[in-house]
Amino acid sequence: MLVAHLGPDDAARLPGGGSWLEAFDGRSAAGFALLAGVSAALMSRAPDRLGHARARILARAAVLLPLGYALAALGTLVVVILPAYAVMFAMLTVALGWRPRTLLAAAGVVLVVGPPLVLALRAALGPGFLGAPWSRWYPPLVWIAYLLVGLAVGRVLGDPRTPGRLARWGLAAAVVGHATNAVATRTVAPGHPLRALLVTEPHSSSGVEVLANTGTVLVVLAGCLVVGARWPRAALPLAATGALALTAYAGQVVAIAALGPDVVLHPTWATLGVVGAVTLVAATAWWLTLGRGPLERVLHGVSTAVADAVAPRPVTPAR
16 A cells, blocks of 8 residues: 555556556555455454354444544545445454355345446435445445455365465456456447446456456455565565554654655655654664554454453353
């Protein structure tokens, strides 16, 4: 997301036009959403504690929603994902007990039904507010597909065959998605209603974009799993930043607010390099010395306390 928000416009151009940094636009947010599903899987591993897990996730959503609106109130040019993230977390609690195949099937249904439903709701109700199920940015009625896939992936992370499967299926999904986009842009006239459902333009939230982004994220995740297992020390800065993802994201938005809109409107390599380096170094130092990040501590503490109060964990009988 740092690259998506602060990547310079003068990066190397691609043969077909555009910059290679545009590859991060939309896909970084998709990765953020898919990994939310993975984290939900890790929180709900025990079948006899699904009630507790649901309460924890709902409590997290209740914290993320006002945090997201607070960050949005800073008035940056960044469209804050956290309100939509909170809504999707709440939606995901319904699926916590589902099997991986059921989750993937549900994600497939969302890819087909979600985009036209969102377009119809926008036509009837307007673009919606930040976090609305049909909103212009990160519409939960479509983006929940990322979390469903992430939840399915999280259920099989312990299988040594998972990285290879993620790479293969991810590559296939990305190829199908982008091939569909290539055909649609050549055969469907601009402005035709069908075109909006068949393109992979960043943040179009079409089923094809979600499919292509999901594939890309799965390939990247497969690579991260391999690198993290084989070269854990080399991957430490990225792993630490991932562990402090919420703090890093919020810190980025605050930094952009402090630096002013020019860092987004006229980004430079220097700004990206400094903000990126500070994020990696600070996250690594914090993780090695203090563990959970500050916002992660709040999220964990509040969600655990609420869940323990409303859905106590089952007591294991003494032997």
